[in-house]
Amino acid sequence: AQSVTQPDIHITVSEGASLELRCNYSYGATPYLFWYVQSPGQGLQLLLKYFSGDTLVQGIKGFEAEFKRSQSSFNLRKPSVHWSDAAEYFCAVGAGFGNEKLTFGTGTRLTIIP
């Protein structure tokens, strides 16, 4: 069975600073990986996804993530955060075609300070 670890429960960064949110997964084969963002009281919005190919994935809102098989990681990055990026971020792993159930990490809450 797959699992996801997001080591950071809460991160605070200044507006304009760079951001990296960590995600480590456990899965025996090549995983399908996703980052979702959730604003308070809202559903989840897909930021980006990795299925295969280029290990550096570009997403919406200026986010990117890099799949590193050797480290079992899929960290999310943004060069310069905006106050509107404050939200909860979830990393998720899927087993692939035919088994699309996702396993979510516990989430990282991002706070932006002026």
Added chain:
Amino acid sequence: GAVVSQHPSRVICKSGTSVKIECRSLDFQATTMFWYRQFPKQSLMLMATSNEGSKATYEQGVEKDKFLINHASLTLSTLTVTSAHPEDSSFYICSALTSGAFRTQYFGPGTRLLVL
């Protein structure tokens, strides 16, 4: 594209009543939808997988008679919380799975249920 809606967004009901929540994929067809429950400041817990035209598959520990799921069309799945009790109060979120080679779950905005 890939928009999923939920209705209602918020519902308050009395203990013992049943509540139906609708999940619709607005611009794509979804043979598979998922229902999640989220407790405050926690991650999503998968409740069940809803498949169009067949019975839902429930995760371990989820009462299928308590949480009835119907996926009658390629764009609509419903979750009915039967005989709701205060402990059923939660945030319920659905997702719809796109088709094709790289299938992706797109999520609805969620439904806040409060049982008094």
